[in-house]
């Protein structure tokens with residue numbers, strides 16, 4: 104797991120950790136598993152798979168126990184049923200439906216696009232410690248997607264009661280391609 108409270112707009116924050124390495128024990132911190140960039144890409148590929156279920160709204164999300172490497176919940180955009188059922192919200196609902204008992208500091212949410220303020224707020228309230236996204240909000244805006252103009256980083260920064268690590272740009276090209284294609288179909 105990444106250092107809590109660490110905030111980065113680029114994935115390079117975790118690229119140094121290497122594959123399958125364990126972080127050196129520092130002070131009172133226990134030795135913890137650090138997901139590598141390969142791990143991030145693996146789970147992001149699953150989020151992309153889910154997103155393609157709704158290719159016109161390709162927002163897919165996966166919640167993983169970062170210590171165990173286990174997918175706990177998956178979600179995708181279901182705003183045709185409910186306007187607030189973004190992919191991240193859908194995944195959080197499914198996580199909650201599994202019951203409690205998760206070590207929330209180990210939870211990583213992967214999403215094909217940077218969470219909107221509603222979803223990033225829900226992620227904080229859910230106690231999910233790490234968010235990994237592909238496409239950025241500015242890219243969505245450039246492609247004509249309707250967006251609230253507040254970055255996930257700002258939501259976290261203005262929420263001092265929580266810590267949440269943000270990792271952006273994972274499989275960004277692949278995620279951007281989903282949204283470019285959807286935008287092309289729409290126009």
Ligand SMILES: [Zn+2]
Nearest residue numbers: 189218219222
């Ligand atoms: Zn959202």
